[in-house]
Each structure stands twice: as C-alpha cells, then as structure tokens.
Amino acid sequence: MELDHRELYRLPWSLPDNTISWLEPTAACNLACLGCYRTNDPKGHKSLEDIGWELDLFTRLRTTDGISVAGGDPLTHPGIADIVAMIAERGIKPILNTNGLALERDLLVELKRAGLWGLTLHIDSKQRRPHWRDKNEVEHNELRLQYAEMIASVGDLICSFNQTVYGDTLPYVPEVVAWGQKHIDIVHVIVFIAFRAGLVGGDFDYFVGGEKVDFSPLPYAADDAGRIDIKSTDILETIRERFPDFTPCAYLNGTQRPDSFKWLLTGRLGTKDKIYGYVGAKFMELAQTSHHLKHGRYLAYSSPKVHRRGRAMMLLAPLDKGVSRAAGAYLRTLATHPVQALGRAHMQSVMIIQPADVLPDGRTDMCDGCPDMTVWQDRLAWSCRLEEPMTYGQFVEIVPKAGEPVTL
Numbered sequence: 001m002e003l004d005h006r007e008l009y010r011l012p013w014s015l016p017d018n019t020i021s022w023l024e025p026t027a028a029c030n031l032a033c034l035g036c037y038r039t040n041d042p043k044g045h046k047s048l049e050d051i052g053w054e055l056d057l058f059t060r061l062r063t064t065d066g067i068s069v070a071g072g073d074p075l076t077h078p079g080i081a082d083i084v085a086m087i088a089e090r091g092i093k094p095i096l097n098t099n100g101l102a103l104e105r106d107l108l109v110e111l112k113r114a115g116l117w118g119l120t121l122h123i124d125s126k127q128r129r130p131h132w133r134d135k136n137e138v139e140h141n142e143l144r145l146q147y148a149e150m151i152a153s154v155g156d157l158i159c160s161f162n163q164t165v166y167g168d169t170l171p172y173v174p175e176v177v178a179w180g181q182k183h184i185d186i187v188h189v190i191v192f193i194a195f196r197a198g199l200v201g202g203d204f205d206y207f208v209g210g211e212k213v214d215f216s217p218l219p220y221a222a223d224d225a226g227r228i229d230i231k232s233t234d235i236l237e238t239i240r241e242r243f244p245d246f247t248p249c250a251y252l253n254g255t256q257r258p259d260s261f262k263w264l265l266t267g268r269l270g271t272k273d274k275i276y277g278y279v280g281a282k283f284m285e286l287a288q289t290s291h292h293l294k295h296g297r298y299l300a301y302s303s304p305k306v307h308r309r310g311r312a313m314m315l316l317a318p319l320d321k322g323v324s325r326a327a328g329a330y331l332r333t334l335a336t337h338p339v340q341a342l343g344r345a346h347m348q349s350v351m352i353i354q355p356a357d358v359l360p361d362g363r364t365d366m367c368d369g370c371p372d373m374t375v376w377q378d379r380l381a382w383s384c385r386l387e388e389p390m391t392y393g394q395f396v397e398i399v400p401k402a403g404e405p406v407t408l
C-alpha cells in the first residue's frame with residue numbers, strides 16, 4: 001500500500017523531549033497475555049522510594065508530558081494511588097496502562113482524586129481472561145464497553161484502548177474501529193499494536209559482548225510465533241477495506257528506515273453516526289507545536305474536554321486540508337440533516353504501532369523517538385526490549401547465521 005511519509009507530519013518526539021515516558025512500578029501481573037514481553041514476577045513490586053528515584057531520573061533526562069504507568073499490571077501494586085499522586089505532584093499526566101482486571105469504580109475514583117489523567121485498557125482475545133477465553137476480538141467489544149462506561153461515569157478521564165494484532169485477529173480490526181466510532185463520545189483513543197516475537201532457531205544468532213547467547217529464556221522468544229511481520233500499513237489497509245477514507249496524518253519513522261511507519265496516527269472528527277473527516281498533517285503539527293510553545297512539552301493525551309470540541313476544531317479548516325474536508329462534510333450535513341449536525345462532534349485518535357523489526361542484515365528498526373522509554377539502572381531503555389539488559393546486562397546484537405544469504 002502506497003503511503004508517502006513526506007506527506008505526513010513527523011511527530012517531533014525525541015530521546016530528551018518526548019510526549020510520554022514509561023514507568024514500570026511492578027513486574028507482577030494477574031494475566032498471562034500471549035504477546036507479553038515481560039516476565040511475570042508476583043513479587044516484583046518496586047518500593048515507592050525506587051519509583052520516586054525513577055521519576056526523578058525521567059524528569060532529569062527527559063521532558064515529558066505524560067507517564068504511562070505499566071508493568072506487569074500497575075493495579076497489582078498496593079501503592080498505586082501513591083504512585084499516581086507522585087507523578088501528578090511532578091506536574092506530569094499519569095496514564096494507567098492496565099488490563100483492567102483489578103479495576104473497580106471505587107478504586108478509579110480514588111485514583112482520579114490522586115491525579116489520574118486517563119487509562120489505556122489493554123484488551124484483546126489472546127489474554128486468556130477468565131470467562132472470555134472463547135470470545136473473539138469483536139465479542140471483546142462488550143468488555144471494552146463495560147470499562148468505557150465505568151470511566152465515563154467517573155468523568156474527566158481519558159479513555160483509551162489498545163490491543164495486540166495477530167495474523168488471525170487482523171481481519172477483526174475494522175470491526176473494532178467501527179465500535180470505536182459508535183462510542184466516540186466516551187472512547188478517546190484506540191491503539192493497534194502489531195505482534196512481534198524474536199525467533200529462536202531461525203535465520204539469526206544472538207550475541208552479547210561478542211559472545212553468543214541463548215535467546216530462548218526471554219519472554220518474547222519463540223520457535224514458531226505465527227505472523228510477526230504485520231506492518232502498520234497492513235493494519236491501515238485492512239481498516240481501509242471498510243473505511244476507504246481513513247487517512248493518517250502523522251507518523252514516527254524507524255531508527256533504520258526513514259520511510260517505515262512505526263507509529264501511524266489518525267485523528268477523526270465526527271459523531272456516533274457519521275465521521276465528517278480526518279485531520280491532516282498541519283492540524284497535528286499545530287497541536288504538537290502550540291502545546292510545546294505554551295507548556296514546553298509535546299502533547300500527550302488531550303483532555304476529554306478537548307476531544308468533545310470536534311465542531312470548534314473545524315474552525316481550523318483554512319489551515320489544514322483534512323479539517324477543511326471535514327468542515328465541508330459537516331456543512332453539507334447541516335444543510336440536509338440539521339438536527340443530526342447540531343449534535344456534539346468529537347475527535348478520536350486511532351494509533352497503529354509497528355514495534356521492533358529485525359532487518360535481514362540483523363539491524364533492528366526501533367521507533368525513532370521512542371515514547372515508551374523506561375528506566376534501566378541509571379539510563380533510559382526501550383521498554384519493549386527491557387528483558388535483554390535485565391538478563392544479559394545489555395541489549396542483544398542480532399547477527400545473520402554464518403553462511404545465510406543477507407538481502408539488503
């Protein structure tokens with residue numbers, strides 16, 4: 001599928017100045033998702049003191065608007081409300097990345113009081129959830145809605161969903177996008193993440209400090225993992241089969257390939273019944289740079305109040321082609337179906353993430369300007385590959401097996 005990165009806005013995120021950072025207060029989790037990249041350690045809670053030290057390291061090394069509180073599952077940590085408060089006290093937006101299993105309304109109210117900005121619920125059909133094992137991706141929309149309604153009932157919290165996309169769940173993606181539109185008033189962000197694994201016994205050997213190592217103990221190592229080559233453009237193409245106008249506005253490239261789409265962002269404006277259009281590159285540039293001018297940081301997760309201002313955003317039509325098209329569609333609807341057009345219009349983001357790709361010569365194409373950097377010892381490290389320095393002391397070097405042909 002043809003997508004020209006030069007026509008999209010390159011998100012301005014970098015190592016020292018980024019939209020978000022990634023805190024892992026615990027390695028404990030109450031689920032065992034197929035695509036998980038971390039070893040579950042039920043005793044893996046960090047102390048509040050260590051977490052405070054990591055937060056200080058983030059603020060010293062990196063300007064950041066939000067912090068994703070992940071894990072493990074962060075809700076398993078007994079001090080989760082304190083952790084949220086510690087982030088908020090530093091003037092940073094705390095966003096919980098959770099499977100939601102331990103989420104109850106009372107706890108959510110407590111977390112909001114502590115300063116929670118929003119939640120990203122990881123829900124997909126390969127999580128082996130109790131009572132949901134036999135349900136497909138579309139059937140999981142029922143579970144997504146339960147959480148979205150709980151979050152909406154507490155109010156003023158960002159509600160985001162992410163899911164890992166596998167070869168056999170790729171066809172369900174458009175149905176989740178359609179579900180997102182149906183609940184555009186309470187669901188602000190949807191994220192699709194292509195599944196990745198490191199193949200053992202494949203075309204590569206793995207080295208640390210010149211010594212060959214056994215890669216198989218890592219949680220993301222697999223002998224046969226099914227499709228690990230799904231690209232963000234494959235997911236986009238699948239979405240477009242159902243929504244032909246679906247148009248991304250911004251991207252993050254890979255560290256090796258300037259034209260790979262590691263993060264691909266689409267913003268749509270509309271109502272539950274009708275999407276008026278998709279914001280363009282200039283809109284996203286304006287959103288990121290104006291936030292940076294005003295607050296000194298790149299924008300992470302606008303507030304729910306901003307997401308509700310879809311119609312006001314259309315006033316930016318003279319500056320952005322995508323918004324201009326959306327405003328045109330809105331005015332046509334106003335002329336033909338005025339009652340429908342007078343309802344509230346919303347903005348919803350759909351992000352597609354294509355994590356680490358191993359190129360034929362062993363180079364790893366990571367996200368350039370990785371927003372999900374976490375702390376390892378006294379430095380920043382890719383959270384998706386954290387198990388490597390934890391296991392071997394440093395990141396693993398990937399080398400094509402001797403005698404294997406390398407295609408560049």
Ligand code: SF4
Nearest residue numbers: 355367370372383384
């Ligand atoms: S490099 Fe890894 S940790 Fe960073 S954004 Fe990409 S997938 Fe996430």
